[in-house]
Amino acid sequence: MRVFLLTAVIAFSSPLHAQTSSPSASPARSASDAGGALQAGPSLEQRVADLEAYVNNSARGADSANAPVASNISGPGPASNAWMMTCAALVLFMTLPGLALFYGGLVRAKNVLSVLAQCLGIAGMVTILWWLVGYSLVFSHGSPFIGGLKFAFLRGVDGRPNSDYSYWVSQNVFAMYQLMFAIITPALIIGAVAERMKFAAVLVFVGVWMFAVYFPIAHMVWGIDGWMNGVWNADAKITAIDFAGGTVVHMTSGWSALVLCILLGRRLGFKKEIMAPHSMVLCMVGTGLLWVGWYGFNAGSALAPDGIAANAFMSTTLATAVASFTWAMLEYALRGKPSVLGFCSGAVGGLVVITPACGYVTPTGAVIIGVAAGIVPFFACTKLKSWLGYDDALDTFGIHAVGGTLGAFLTGLLATTSVNPNLLLSVAGSPNPATQNGLARIVGHTLWLEQLKAIGITIVFAVVGSAIIGALVRGLIGLRIAPEIERQGLDVNEHGEEGYITTG
Secondary structure, three states: OHHHHHHHHHHHOOHHHHHHOOHHHOOOOOEOOOOOOEOOOOOHHHHHHHHHHHHHOOOOOOOOOOOOOOOOOOOOOHHHHHHHHHHHHHHHHHHHHHHHHHHHHHOOHHHHHHHHHHHHHHHHHHHHHHHHHHHHHHHOOEOOOOEOOOOHHHOOOOOOEOOOOOOOOEHHHHHHHHHHHHHHHHHHHOOOOOOOEOHHHHHHHHHHHHHHHHHHHHHHHHOOOOOOOOOOOOOOOOOOOOOOOHHHHHHHHHHHHHHHHHHHOOOOOOOOOOOOOOOHHHHHHHHHHHHHHHHHHHHHHHOOOOHHHHHHHHHHHHHHHHHHHHHHHHHHHHHOOOOHHHHHHHHHHHHHHHOOOOOOOOHHHHHHHHHHHHHHHHHHHHHHHHHHOOOOOOOHHHHHHHHHHHHHHHHHHHOOOOOOHHHHOEOOOOOOOOOEOOOOOOOOOOHHHHHHHHHHHHHHHHHHHHHHHHHHHHHHOOOEOOHHHHHHOHHHHHHOOOOOOOOO
16 A cells, blocks of 8 residues: 555656646745745655555544655545545436436326426525525534535635545535535425425425425535534544435425324325326336436445445445335235235335435345335335325325434444544534543444434424425415315416427
């Protein structure tokens, strides 16, 4: 390893490299205050240490106390940026077109375009909110509950890394990666209210919901000074962990979806008419796109193409495949036929449940999660919904709320320090630099209690916030379309288009 890095140092120090390097990566050579003598650049030892830090995804070596000089590798790492830009594209791929096709195939033909329009509308609006202030409220320093305004309008979010979150990824790339999470989260909600909610009401609800629910929860869980950021905040009051969004994405959207579908009421003809998916082909295609895109979601959350990302990639694959098979085999045993919808639902359930745990569990842990993800959401979608009578049109609550909650809890039981050494992290911001982040003493013991606390807080935020926002929107502009529009379909009446036009 040292031989390779020394070779790399020589190569990066050659005249050719000196001519092509960017200003931010140039050697630190400047005139002294007196005499104009040149200050020496980084030592060979520092250069090797910096390259090792790059390969190991850790902080650059400290400059010499006697002759402090900047690192020759002072900007982002090319491989890390390439990895994160690819993952950002994959996460966007989950919504457009993955989720749009998955949900679009599950509704009736007269409403397919309404789902696509809602996904596109949410993507555009959330992007504007993210630029305006959303990114800052989630990822800048602030209170334990919400970030500040330092990065409003993405001010100062440029090619330099934000070392609060990554040493080697440009902050603008990191911001765009996290934007894709912010886009898909409210888009998940529309599955519960499909075929009966006004397009204008969807936009107003989501716009307010982002400020009331998503931004605060995301900051509390992932923000550097977040109240529930057990990995990176030594002062976190709840030392919970969420690798890729079990609480932030799936629980917030799933529990909010339940509230909103209850406020809206059932679709006309619910339990009286057949409301079968109009295209299982589109549903299957959407499922495949979601599965592929989810690797950017889960493995990308390592923020580097490192061993933790590799583990997240593996655990995501195992849990998803096992859950898909388990769900369909339950159908086979109980109903006599394994359906394509069962395979698809099980796959999405597995993806949801493994999300908070993927960077923390072993392969066997991932298989256990896959089995649980194939069983618990199955009964939530097939039995619980029938018992309670709510019209969760596309099973957003049954898969994302139930699955996300299950995943957050199982993470507390199955996480292990052997997979992710960040669970033993010494937090630099701690009053005692040698103090660990508090997880070392509870992983494998009482971490599940901290997870329960985070689960409870997330549910309260999502349920109370969504109930208030939904009631306000209903009072101001109304939530539900007129009965005659619902019978005719949203595509023609709300968007002036049809998904399918047949000619004689």
